Amino acid sequence: MENTNTLVDKSRLVDEKTVKARLVTIFTKWEVLLLLIFITMCIVFSILSPYFLDYFNLMNANFTFMEKAIIALPMIFVIMSGDIDISIASIIALCSFAMGAASASGASTPVIVLIGLLVGIAAGAFNGFFITAIGMPAIAVTLATQSVFRGIAKAVLEDQAYTTYPESFGFFGQGYVGDTLIPFELVLFLALAVVMWYILHQSSYGRKVYAIGNSTSAARFSGVPVKRIRFTNFVLNGLFCGIAAVLLTSRIGSTRPNIAEGWDMEIITLVVLGGVSINGGKGNIFGVIISIFLLGYLKFGMGLLNISGKVMIITTGTLLVVAVLLPMILDQIKAGKKITRKAA
Amino acid sequence: MNDNILELRGITKYFPGIKALDGVDLNIRPGEVHALIGENGAGKSTLVKILTGVYTPTEGKIFYKGKSVSFKNALEAQASGITAIHQEASMFSELSVAENIYMGHHLKTGKFPGSLDWRGMRKKTKALLDDLELDIHPDTLIKNLGVAQRHMVEIAKALSIDAQVVIMDEPTSALTLREVEDLYRIVRRLKEEGKAIIFISHKFDEIFEITDYFTVLRDGRYIGEGNVKESTVDDIVKMMVGRSLDQMYPESNAKIGDVILEAEGISQTGFFKDVSFKLHKGEILGFFGLVGAGRTEVMRSIFGIDKLSNGTVSINGKRVHIHNPKDAMDMGLAYVPEDRQNQGVILDMDLSKNITLPQIDNISPGTLIDKKKEKEITNEFGSMMEIKCAGYHVNANTLSGGNQQKVVLAKWLATKPAVLILDEPTKGIDVATKASVHKFVSELAAEGLGVILISSELPEVLGMADRVIVMHEGLITGEFTREEANSENIIRAATGTTDDIGGAA
Numbered sequence: 053m054e055n056t057n058t059l060v061d062k063s064r065l066v067d068e069k070t071v072k073a074r075l076v077t078i079f080t081k082w083e084v085l086l087l088l089i090f091i092t093m094c095i096v097f098s099i100l101s102p103y104f105l106d107y108f109n110l111m112n113a114n115f116t117f118m119e120k121a122i123i124a125l126p127m128i129f130v131i132m133s134g135d136i137d138i139s140i141a142s143i144i145a146l147c148s149f150a151m152g153a154a155s156a157s158g159a160s161t162p163v164i165v166l167i168g169l170l171v172g173i174a175a176g177a178f179n180g181f182f183i184t185a186i187g188m189p190a191i192a193v194t195l196a197t198q199s200v201f202r203g204i205a206k207a208v209l210e211d212q213a214y215t216t217y218p219e220s221f222g223f224f225g226q227g228y229v230g231d232t233l234i235p236f237e238l239v240l241f242l243a244l245a246v247v248m249w250y251i252l253h254q255s256s257y258g259r260k261v262y263a264i265g266n267s268t269s270a271a272r273f274s275g276v277p278v279k280r281i282r283f284t285n286f287v288l289n290g291l292f293c294g295i296a297a298v299l300l301t302s303r304i305g306s307t308r309p310n311i312a313e314g315w316d317m318e319i320i321t322l323v324v325l326g327g328v329s330i331n332g333g334k335g336n337i338f339g340v341i342i343s344i345f346l347l348g349y350l351k352f353g354m355g356l357l358n359i360s361g362k363v364m365i366i367t368t369g370t371l372l373v374v375a376v377l378l379p380m381i382l383d384q385i386k387a388g389k390k391i392t393r394k395a396a
Numbered sequence: 397m398n399d400n401i402l403e404l405r406g407i408t409k410y411f412p413g414i415k416a417l418d419g420v421d422l423n424i425r426p427g428e429v430h431a432l433i434g435e436n437g438a439g440k441s442t443l444v445k446i447l448t449g450v451y452t453p454t455e456g457k458i459f460y461k462g463k464s465v466s467f468k469n470a471l472e473a474q475a476s477g478i479t480a481i482h483q484e485a486s487m488f489s490e491l492s493v494a495e496n497i498y499m500g501h502h503l504k505t506g507k508f509p510g511s512l513d514w515r516g517m518r519k520k521t522k523a524l525l526d527d528l529e530l531d532i533h534p535d536t537l538i539k540n541l542g543v544a545q546r547h548m549v550e551i552a553k554a555l556s557i558d559a560q561v562v563i564m565d566e567p568t569s570a571l572t573l574r575e576v577e578d579l580y581r582i583v584r585r586l587k588e589e590g591k592a593i594i595f596i597s598h599k600f601d602e603i604f605e606i607t608d609y610f611t612v613l614r615d616g617r618y619i620g621e622g623n624v625k626e627s628t629v630d631d632i633v634k635m636m637v638g639r640s641l642d643q644m645y646p647e648s649n650a651k652i653g654d655v656i657l658e659a660e661g662i663s664q665t666g667f668f669k670d671v672s673f674k675l676h677k678g679e680i681l682g683f684f685g686l687v688g689a690g691r692t693e694v695m696r697s698i699f700g701i702d703k704l705s706n707g708t709v710s711i712n713g714k715r716v717h718i719h720n721p722k723d724a725m726d727m728g729l730a731y732v733p734e735d736r737q738n739q740g741v742i743l744d745m746d747l748s749k750n751i752t753l754p755q756i757d758n759i760s761p762g763t764l765i766d767k768k769k770e771k772e773i774t775n776e777f778g779s780m781m782e783i784k785c786a787g788y789h790v791n792a793n794t795l796s797g798g799n800q801q802k803v804v805l806a807k808w809l810a811t812k813p814a815v816l817i818l819d820e821p822t823k824g825i826d827v828a829t830k831a832s833v834h835k836f837v838s839e840l841a842a843e844g845l846g847v848i849l850i851s852s853e854l855p856e857v858l859g860m861a862d863r864v865i866v867m868h869e870g871l872i873t874g875e876f877t878r879e880e881a882n883s884e885n886i887i888r889a890a891t892g893t894t895d896d897i898g899g900a901a
Binding site for chain 2: 251255259260263266267269270271272273275276277333
């Protein structure tokens, strides 16, 4: 039965793959292209500046973007399932504010960290509740909480700042692993990335996220608990904002109301540039990890060459347009290749 | 011999993973209505798109007026006189009739660069409409016209560019009988004027009424052609499906067992009221009704997608509370939804992921997906349903409608259900797949599954169901055993005319 079926099919199917076709498939993959851009960039910078490939410099450069990188991880899940969260920077502000207040009233380092994480989870759950249980659009809810969360910090702090933290609290954002030059932030990010890779690409949870992003209704008809998963994504996002808030507050040693301002779009940029479709359902974690280091080292390299921040913004913007445009062009090339290959 | 205005030779078209057309020949003569016949998925639409320049053929040649041509886009095809009137009229509803007719080939005054001759266009539109004996004003907005009138405007548009070949893709599917008569009148006129008409239709009465000649496609291949007057319905059906009609419905020999699913007085405000029925093991229970009768809503709420406002549901005699599809699945229910593309499959996911989605938790001990198990399930149920695909790693959107439906069936059968609810399972799929779906359904019933079959196709309900429940405007208006059921009493119940003496309509 099975065999006859396969035989019948052969005539209508086109599935032979030549080496060339395989190469086309590989090199039109977005992650591979990003990696090539990344390598090219490193070569260019190392030619232009003798300080770029310095181990000490490279490791220290990580401090400037690891907090954003950590939030990009759960943001993949949020965007993948077709949602968006533009309140992340404000959640950081709220977490940092809570930690500052705790520290000011004499809390120890573990308590401060715990408070930061819990406030993050609560803020994420707050977003998730309105988006899934009430059914409001994610963009509207997080636009509102963007003001609300930071507003709380601003209202209480006004133009003051919390600047006293226990000495041991400084480790999270400034510390290195043992005697090496490897920042704790980098190791934490890589560990979290492995966990998130597992969840997204190996677990049933990740499969459901993909299903929701591709078709909410088909996922629902297949018994996927759509609301619960979307809610969990927002909670996860809040928790990671809490982690980032611990690192950032620890690194700069103070809490001001404008902490992390403007990070929302930077983090969404990392995710979209990494190849995650803003419509949901497509992308993977590898692309995002490459885009994190690509943008991070681009900023570092341009700093070494004394190129102004404005140019940096233009470059990021251009890359983002390319990120959206290129996959569309690549799809057309692939489709074209298939036809000419068959016609030959 | 060679008086053809349009000739296709060996047209072949590949799409990723599938050969949509395989060496199709077609001969179109002026002054003739040519029926293009084939099941859904036979390649008719692809062929039309090649003729109108939307697709370029991978192989093969098109000869138009004796010359080999290749159209780069729809505008080029239109300019040389080939135009198509589509199934769902593709017009700009916010623009007027005249604007629509001259869209893409506006008349210009020539006074200023780009200035349009509206007066001329209105005048000519009026002449065209008068010519077709249509009582439509050129300034009427399309959105204010009925479906039939829109079709007529499309035809007027075809005439405005002096089309030599007019393709009509199921033009009567949305028309009333009277409007169909109008369409026939116009088709006959076009024929007299020496235009060639390609008429795509599923309906045999139509084919025999209006067409002169036919070509049959099956599975993207040219099967044959012939003179309509010298052929019978059975000849054409044989060519379409490769066998004759009477084999269509499988024999039912399932033993009817105990009640497995029972609904008592279930209601959902605004959709259905006081619905009660029993489903037995091994039984195929047909649900017939007109669109909007509430059948789908009943099943959706039993499956936990919508909430019931009243009534109880029992499985194996025990009362159950189903809050979401997961609960329903855990109790052995499976629901193949009506809207295959939006609710059934996930188009951008591969077949294997589609098939295992409902039970992804069961094959993920401690969160990690067991890839080996996933492959086993996919292979078992994929080959059981005889899905035609380039492998289970391809995305569902590369498959034909019929094969997508097989994926949905595979995905639900893989959950090993005790009750299978099928909502219009054969809507829009080809005859061969339809027959294999029917075969599977009766085999499943024979294995002791309870099957609910919602269908708007009377022959399907009559051919498949052991018992038929008929709904009308949210209420059950009839229940018939296989012996009692006939088209007359079912239709009467479905339209609400329960009174034997005729009564109110």
